Amino acid sequence: MRHLLSTRDLSRDSAVELLDVAEDMADVQLREVKRLPTLRGKTVVNLFFEDSTRTRISFEAAAKRLSADVITFSAKGSSVSKGESLKDTAQTLAAIGADAVVIRHHASGAPQVLAQSGWIDAGIINAGDGTHEHPTQALLDAFTIRRRLHGAASRGRALDGVRVTIVGDVLHSRVARSNVWLLDTLGAEVSLVAPPTLLPVDTDGWPASVGYDLDDAVDAAPDAIMMLRIQQERMDGGFFPNSREYSRAWGLDPERFARLRPDTIVMHPGPMNRGLEISAAAADSMQSSVLEQVANGVSVRMAALYLLLSGERPSSSEREVA
Amino acid sequence: MVSQPFLIRGVSLPDGSRADLVLDDGVIAEIGSGLSAAGAAVVDADGLIALPGLVDLHTHLREPGYEQSETVLTGTRAAAAGGFTAVFAMANTSPVADTAGVVEQELALGEAAGYATVQPIGAVTIGLKGERLAELGAMARSRAQVRVFSDDGFCVFDPLLMRRALEYVKAFDGVIAQHAQEPRLTVGAQMNEGALSGELGLTGWPAVAEEAIIARDVLLAEHVGSRLHICHVSTAGSVEVIRWAKARGIAVTAEVTPHHLLLTEDLAASYDARFKVNPPLRSREDVEAVRAALADGTIDIVATDHAPHPIEAKEVEWDAAANGMVGLESALSVVHASVVEDGLLDWSDVARVLSSAPARIGRLRGQGQELAVGSPAELTLYDPAASREFGTGDLAGRSVNSPYLGRTLPGRVMATFHNGYATVLDGRVEEVGA
Amino acid sequence: MARIVLTDADMQRALTRISHEILESNRGASDLLILGIPTRGTVLARRIAAIIQRIEPDAPAALAGSLDVTMYRDDLGRTRTRTPSPTDIPTSIDGRTVVLVDDVLFSGRTIRAAFDALSDLGRARAVRLAVLVDRGHRDFPIRADFVGKNLPSATSERINVHLREVDDDDFVSIEGGEA
Numbered sequence: 021m022r023h024l025l026s027t028r029d030l031s032r033d034s035a036v037e038l039l040d041v042a043e044d045m046a047d048v049q050l051r052e053v054k055r056l057p058t059l060r061g062k063t064v065v066n067l068f069f070e071d072s073t074r075t076r077i078s079f080e081a082a083a084k085r086l087s088a089d090v091i092t093f094s095a096k097g098s099s100v101s102k103g104e105s106l107k108d109t110a111q112t113l114a115a116i117g118a119d120a121v122v123i124r125h126h127a128s129g130a131p132q133v134l135a136q137s138g139w140i141d142a143g144i145i146n147a148g149d150g151t152h153e154h155p156t157q158a159l160l161d162a163f164t165i166r167r168r169l170h171g172a173a174s175r176g177r178a179l180d181g182v183r184v185t186i187v188g189d190v191l192h193s194r195v196a197r198s199n200v201w202l203l204d205t206l207g208a209e210v211s212l213v214a215p216p217t218l219l220p221v222d223t224d225g226w227p228a229s230v231g232y233d234l235d236d237a238v239d240a241a242p243d244a245i246m247m248l249r250i251q252q253e254r255m256d257g258g259f260f261p262n263s264r265e266y267s268r269a270w271g272l273d274p275e276r277f278a279r280l281r282p283d284t285i286v287m288h289p290g291p292m293n294r295g296l297e298i299s300a301a302a303a304d305s306m307q308s309s310v311l312e313q314v315a316n317g318v319s320v321r322m323a324a325l326y327l328l329l330s331g332e333r334p335s336s337s338e339r340e341v342a
Numbered sequence: 343m344v345s346q347p348f349l350i351r352g353v354s355l356p357d358g359s360r361a362d363l364v365l366d367d368g369v370i371a372e373i374g375s376g377l378s379a380a381g382a383a384v385v386d387a388d389g390l391i392a393l394p395g396l397v398d399l400h401t402h403l404r405e406p407g408y409e410q411s412e413t414v415l416t417g418t419r420a421a422a423a424g425g426f427t428a429v430f431a432m433a434n435t436s437p438v439a440d441t442a443g444v445v446e447q448e449l450a451l452g453e454a455a456g457y458a459t460v461q462p463i464g465a466v467t468i469g470l471k472g473e474r475l476a477e478l479g480a481m482a483r484s485r486a487q488v489r490v491f492s493d494d495g496f497c498v499f500d501p502l503l504m505r506r507a508l509e510y511v512k513a514f515d516g517v518i519a520q521h522a523q524e525p526r527l528t529v530g531a532q533m534n535e536g537a538l539s540g541e542l543g544l545t546g547w548p549a550v551a552e553e554a555i556i557a558r559d560v561l562l563a564e565h566v567g568s569r570l571h572i573c574h575v576s577t578a579g580s581v582e583v584i585r586w587a588k589a590r591g592i593a594v595t596a597e598v599t600p601h602h603l604l605l606t607e608d609l610a611a612s613y614d615a616r617f618k619v620n621p622p623l624r625s626r627e628d629v630e631a632v633r634a635a636l637a638d639g640t641i642d643i644v645a646t647d648h649a650p651h652p653i654e655a656k657e658v659e660w661d662a663a664a665n666g667m668v669g670l671e672s673a674l675s676v677v678h679a680s681v682v683e684d685g686l687l688d689w690s691d692v693a694r695v696l697s698s699a700p701a702r703i704g705r706l707r708g709q710g711q712e713l714a715v716g717s718p719a720e721l722t723l724y725d726p727a728a729s730r731e732f733g734t735g736d737l738a739g740r741s742v743n744s745p746y747l748g749r750t751l752p753g754r755v756m757a758t759f760h761n762g763y764a765t766v767l768d769g770r771v772e773e774v775g776a
Numbered sequence: 777m778a779r780i781v782l783t784d785a786d787m788q789r790a791l792t793r794i795s796h797e798i799l800e801s802n803r804g805a806s807d808l809l810i811l812g813i814p815t816r817g818t819v820l821a822r823r824i825a826a827i828i829q830r831i832e833p834d835a836p837a838a839l840a841g842s843l844d845v846t847m848y849r850d851d852l853g854r855t856r857t858r859t860p861s862p863t864d865i866p867t868s869i870d871g872r873t874v875v876l877v878d879d880v881l882f883s884g885r886t887i888r889a890a891f892d893a894l895s896d897l898g899r900a901r902a903v904r905l906a907v908l909v910d911r912g913h914r915d916f917p918i919r920a921d922f923v924g925k926n927l928p929s930a931t932s933e934r935i936n937v938h939l940r941e942v943d944d945d946d947f948v949s950i951e952g953g954e955a
Contacts, residue, residue, distance in 0.1 A: 151543035
């Protein structure tokens with residue numbers, strides 16, 4: 021794997037392979053010695069142009085458990101202009117000798133620009149770009165669903181026929197996009213449920229069904245239901261009248277939660293707005309996988325870093341976007 | 343500058359006929375066959391097409407204020423390289439061209455450079471802020487004789503202000519060139535709104551934001567009986583609205599850029615900001631619609647919207663990148679590739695949409711005239727059989743933000759004559775130095 | 777052309793002998809753990825464990841396991857990406873005698889990685905090494921305690937180990953090399 025920019029670039033086999041490697045990494049997390057020497061001598065840079073303590077810590081833990089040297093660079097609030105800082109920072113990291121760059125950026129496509137630019141030769145992992153993609157989040161979600169459904173027999177399996185409903189701000193959600201492409205690749209059936217204002221204007225080409233009614237979606241008894249976070253700026257942006265109305269129509273309240281199948285997995289990428297898109301009753305239930313998702317995040321990111329940094333590196337002349 | 347006579351041998355005229363041309367004393371002195379002229383420089387034009395000097399109604403020359411991107415000198419060199427003999431310079435300079443002083447300075451810079459006629463466009467509103475009318479009359483009566491007014495880059499959004507501007511310029515046969523973009527519908531817009539913008543996570547620029555303003559403005563123009571020009575029409579819906587307006591007899595004219603004739607939105611999937619432009623590249627259907635509209639006359643002209651930017655404004659993430667592409671050097675080849683090769687336009691149509699019609703809309707004298715004895719010696723010679731991989735070596739301005747780099751384009755401008763002298767010969771820009 | 781150097785019967789005899797040798801050197805099967813290195817080492821470890829359990833009915837049921845060493849290799853950046861296999865340790869290694877099992881012993885690089893992997897799992901009392909084929913050309917000071925067949929080979933030759941659990945049949949062949 022040269023870069024991990026989008027879940028669209030993953031074939032079914034390579035996605036399953038990554039999830040299988042993550043299983044091995046998860047096994048290591050149960051041992052007394054949680055560290056592997058695999059990436060000794062490699063330098064992983066966490067380049068965060070946008071705050072995200074959770075994702076940053078998860079990648080840091082993943083890199084450290086593989087014995088990589090980890091440098092965290094928080095570029096937010098830097099005085100240079102937005103554009104200059106990406107190029108200048110990339111060239112600085114290249115000079116330092118980064119082998120992998122984990123980038124979180126407010127602009128959609130910034131990781132791809134970095135990967136194509138020639139400013140730096142390192143492998144790039146997209147840790148969330150604007151409203152575009154967040155591939156490792158989707159991979160950890162798929163990993164979590166697979167483990168819940170198949171337990172110790174997860175290895176080698178995809179998610180054929182698994183019905184996943186994603187609810188909320190699909191329009192601005194990189195988590196939703198990465199999940200739609202990945203879940204489809206793995207054979208799952210995806211439905212999106214959102215107020216019409218929070219759906220992209222044209223989703224005909226998306227491998228997902230689209231609806232506006234959460235009650236219908238709940239009654240369809242999905243295998244997993246993923247509640248997306250509502251950002252404060254959407255509430256102020258006139259996408260819906262107010263949080264009360266949103267919560268009433270698109271929140272997983274106790275009543276809707278009670279109507280779900282007892283084994284429906286309740287997911288949330290975090291951080292949650294309890295009482296808005298998800299009730300405490302749902303978030304803290306046995307069906308909730310929120311904390312598993314966090315733990316699995318480390319395993320999946322270890323797998324991604326391993327696959328990115330092992331194997332022969334193509335020279336820059338034969339470089340291609342993976 | 344002393345004007346040397348030129349004898350152009352065996353050139354094809356736009357109507358397809360073959361002739362020799364003699365240029366002398368700033369005019370076309372003779373047209374015929376087997377001509378000779380003592381002391382004239384001979385240009386072997388076998389296989390070349392002669393077109394009246396191209397006129398661009400929509401150029402950003404960036405001077406004063408943004409000389410790191412372009413100057414009047416470098417921009418008019420780019421114009422000459424592309425076969426242009428006149429450019430209309432947009433008003434979004436710094437200071438904004440909203441007073442007689444600035445437009446006269448622009449005019450003087452053009453005269454000093456000597457590569458093309460620079461006809462300033464005046465701002466509609468002070469500082470392009472869309473609040474109060476600029477001194478339109480003073481600019482019209484200045485030495486620059488401004489007839490085209492535009493806040494290009496911004497839409498004249500306030501309907502009352504737009505109405506007043508349309509009415510006011512009637513006094514001097516002016517025209518308002520509208521940048522049709524509903525601002526509220528395009529907050530933070532990054533690319534054409536559609537399936538692809540949703541997938542790429544880039545904020546959409548919906549077609550309706552252009553079409554709604556055009557619909558409003560043609561109705562306003564009809565109501566007050568004024569001339570209206572629509573900049574860079576980019577959508578099939580806009581074409582429909584303009585077609586309807588023209589059928590009603592409304593005095594509206596419209597332009598399309600070369601890039602909207604050739605390129606589509608899918609280029610944005612690379613997140614390569616060379617393809618970021620405003621209005622954005624649209625869908626294949628939109629491209630087909632603007633091509634058909636140019637062929638049937640609904641769209642009157644091609645204008646480049648030449649928008650130079652320094653490398654640092656483009657070598658960045660998409661959101662942070664500047665809008666715009668350079669287009670003067672490539673315009674004729676792109677028109678050739680998009681509408682001539684498939685037979686939608688012939689070379690006399692090209693002479694119309696890239697020369698006579700823009701000169702007429704902009705009320706620019708001495709440009710866009712037929713190639714006839716006595717006409718000003720403003721013409722360009724184009725080799726339609728050439729083909730080249732377009733590269734930075736084909737660019738003559740200060741900036742290299744061309745979307746065509748690395749792409750094979752047909753044709754090549756071999757010579758350009760402005761005011762009787764050569765600004766381009768043998769495909770190379772000449773040093774003219776006024 | 778490939779030449780058979782161990783038939784299925786040869787292989788069976790070699791594994792039986794190795795099993796006896798293990799029991800003899802360990803003085804029985806108590807505190808014994810047979811860990812194979814994936815993929816074929818794991819298969820061989822299971823076979824050896826089954827033979828031991830037949831010979832010594834008191835041998836522990838959880839005798840065989842699998843130790844993946846991919847993450848401990850020192851050549852990850854030099855070859856194509858290796859997909860790791862699961863590690864399955866049936867019981868704690870602390871205080872036990874661990875017999876590592878692999879199909880072919882060559883440079884010793886895999887076994888070196890296995891030592892690191894093992895030490896992250898606990899403290900074995902002793903570590904032994906059993907291999908089906910020792911082909912020589914060691915790059916590390918490592919030697920096998922139990923060898924099915926010593927097979928001097930040229931580095932350009934290729935040793936193929938077929939095991940019916942993964943390859944449908946049992947044999948070892950050698951090919952290539954002679955120009």
